[in-house]
Amino acid sequence: MxxxxxxxxxxxxxxxxxxxxxxxxxxxxxxxxxxxxxxxxxxxxxxxxxxxxxxxxxxxxxxxxxxxxxxxxxxxxxxxxxxxxxxxxxxxxxxxxxxxxxxxxxxxxxxxxxxxxxxxxxxxxxxxxxxxxxxxxxxxxxxxxxxxxxxxxxxxxxxxxxxxxxxxxxxxxxxxxxxxxxxxxxxxxxxxxxxxxxxxxxxxxxxxxxxxxxxxxxxxxxxxxxxxPLPPPADPALTVRLVQPLIDQSKKLDDNERAAIFEDHLELTQAPPADGGKRPDIVVWPETAVPFILTENPDALLRISDVLQDGQLLITGAVRAEASGAGQPPRYYNSIYVIDDRGQIVGASDKVHLVPFGEYLPLENLLSTMGLNAVAAAMPGGFSASATRTLLTLPGGKTLYPLICYEAIFPGEIGGDALQGDALLNLTNDAWFGNTPGPYQHFLQARVRSVETGLPLIRDANTGISAVVNGRGEVVTGFPFGTRGFVDTILPGKFSLLISPExxxxxxxxxxxxxxxxxxxxxxxxxxx
Structure with a gap:
């Protein structure tokens, strides 16, 4: 040596x-x-x-x-x-x-x-x-x-x-x-x-x-x-369905595929439980799963209400549009919606930490004149970032702390109010990166956020890796990368941390x-x- x-x-x-x-x-x-x-x-x-x-x-x-x-x-x-x-x-x-x-x-x-x-x-x-x-x-x-x-x-x-x-x-x-x-x-x-x-x-x-x-x-x-010992599930226990649709990213960008993509998610949502057990209380779709501006498509909300059973909720990623001033183009946000069985949006949260060059273009006024655009932005100008993170409070009082895509890699993104919640929620779309180390690295980092907070993690990804993880970072159930389907599981309870994130x-x-x-x-x- x-x-x-x-x-x-x-x-x-x-x-x-x-x-x-x-x-x-x-x-x-x-x-x-x-x-x-x-x-x-x-x-x-x-x-x-x-x-x-x-x-x-x-x-x-x-x-x-x-x-x-x-x-x-x-x-x-x-x-x-x-x-x-x-x-x-x-x-x-x-x-x-x-x-x-x-x-x-x-x-x-x-x-x-x-x-x-x-x-x-x-x-x-x-x-x-x-x-x-x-x-x-x-x-x-x-x-x-x-x-x-x-x-x-x-x-x-x-x-x-x-x-x-x-x-x-x-x-x-x-x-x-x-x-x-x-x-x-x-x-x-x-x-x-x-x-x-x-x-x-x-x-x-x-x-x-x-x-x-x-x-x-x-x-x-x-x-x-x-x-x-593992903490018991919160009372009443929630059954969560993860939907992993496995949609190629090129299809998500094709306008002609939008209706089929939406119906594909609905098909997995309304499928009966694989073991004939209890229907899920919450169905979760991945980031930007809805391929159009949901609030501009009342028929889509009606279609969701047709599929959801009484008392069920849908949590989905979607693009949200917000009007700007007169004569100004609307602002677009990478968002999460909570939709009830009547097709009503009962909760929403926007992404706070955007991906530079992916979701927005730094120095946009300068770089856009050179013909540059953000890679993952679905509209000119890219996404806008929310000033604050909004916790998702579900009917019944359960609270989810939302993290969209790579927000889950930042320990500092998780504020002290997260510990008052019942779970972390991470919606992502790693289809951009194919079957490479990227999705596996992303999943590991999200699991560590559960360990740091003691909170279970609900993670849903278009192509994987989707999973429910307990507060010790252990996978309760989920899908490997590159599989299509759904899985139902009871949301684990949260651990009482001996040491707070601060x-x-x-x-x-x-x-x-x-x-x-x-x-x-x-x-x-x-x-x-």
Whole structure:
């Protein structure tokens, strides 16, 4: 191991960049659909050794002196994000005539941009570098800080945060209920990077000992929480039907297919329960399932009322139109409707966090003059974002916290009022990305939101993965990707959290402070030697 560490430290130029890139690619295998937990234990020690060897000229300023580490972090990040996000290009091929030219920007450009966060993390770590366990703490602190920035800079895109590599299954998700995703990000990097100490020997006992302790706590708390009894369903219990229609995205964009798509959803809605049991209280359709402006089609609402039985509710994704001022075009929202058995809309919520370049065009006045449009927008100008999130209160008093599409990847999107509700509701349409890692990655991140809140998750996707998940992130029932049908299940009860999301965030900050304290102590000791 010492021989390997020495060889990697001495790399330079193209070889160093290539090894960093491959190390980033290796880390991707910890993510869905692979879930190989061991992969980062190889990639992060390589990253540590590369940064060990990235010492710049001491006569240069701070920026130039640490630029080699910046480049190492960028190549590592580029490999990680390229391997984890290449499927973004699939969305542009749905309407290839209009957007195929942008495939390189999605497949290469987005990873290249996101790699700058890891580049800054590596450079900051190098500034704080010492020897032994201190440098592992510096890397964990720096990655944690930059992952936090990635969650909100330019509206944020925390997809595939490093912490998810440490949470492939429910047993390993439960730590998020204590320290949140931010805390998991930092401790995951520390543990993944700890084997680097074997190659340099300094701080080996303390560093590996702490890493083993963290792993034991991670698994131990998971065992403890999974052994706790499941809470009973809320009284009265609700039976939920998930409808997964499996409609190709190209058909959803075809005006001639709209009536058939609508009838396909209705057919699955009115089908009798597969086991001859109780009819569902709530039927759930995916994001933008209704292929037209529902409020402008009273016949469609009438058709829904014909299909729903007495007391049943339909929850569906749909585009909502709202009149603007005189002479102004209407505003359109990506919305969720709750419709009762009389065809009346009794609840609605609009999407708050839109996908840039997908649902709206940043700098629209400038970019639209260049002929650019948002990819997934169904109308000129794209969607408008709602200023606030509206909880869905159902007849009978049950409350659902709505998250449309990728809103489920943002822990910060879930406010404290969510804990007063009965479930999270995530409607999405991952058909844009085909049978790629994207839908599997999306599903994992949504499940972790259940763990953080203790709330069951109702997730409905056009092509999958649709599922009902309990508050421990365990799948109660659902569909794999690429299947058509429906499934009925009782909505699980919610767990009483020992630690609120706000306290989880504070615990994450405490971990950052402890790591930084360890960095300072190690750095001072390193300088004084």
């Amino acid at each position: 010492e021989w390997l560490a020495g060889r990697i430290m001495l790399l330079s130029g193209t070889r160093r960049a290539l090894v960093a890139f491959v190390a980033g690619l290796i880390a991707v295998f910890a993510l869905p659909p692979f879930g190989i937990f061991a992969a980062p234990f190889l990639s992060f020690p390589i990253l540590v050794w590369l940064i060990d060897g990235a010492s710049g000229n001491p006569d240069h300023g701070v920026l130039r002196r640490n630029f080699p580490a910046f480049l190492i972090g960028w190549w590592f990040g580029f490999g990680y994000f390229l391997g984890g996000l290449w499927w973004l290009g699939n969305a542009l091929l749905v309407e290839a005539d209009d957007f195929a030219w942008a495939v390189p920007l999605a497949v290469v450009g987005v990873p290249a941009f996101l790699a700058f966060f890891y580049a800054l993390a590596a450079a900051l770590a190098r500034i704080l570098w010492s020897d032994g366990m201190g440098r592992i703490a510096a890397l964990a602190f720096s990655f944690g800080l930059l992952e936090w920035l990635r969650s909100f800079v330019l509206t944020g895109f925390p997809w595939n945060a490093i912490g998810y590599a440490a949470m492939p299954v429910p047993l390993m998700m439960q730590s998020a209920a204590v320290i949140g995703l931010a805390g998991v990000n930092m401790l995951a990097v520390f543990v993944f990077a700890a084997p680097a100490l074997i190659g340099t020997r300094k701080g080996l006992g303390a560093g590996l000992g702490l890493a083993v302790l963290l792993i034991a706590a991670h698994f131990g708390y998971g065992f403890y929480r999974l052994e706790q 306290e989880q965030e504070r615990n994450g900050m405490l971990i950052a402070c402890l790591l930084f304290g360890l960095v300072v102590i190690s750095r001072v000791s390193f300088i004084l030697r």
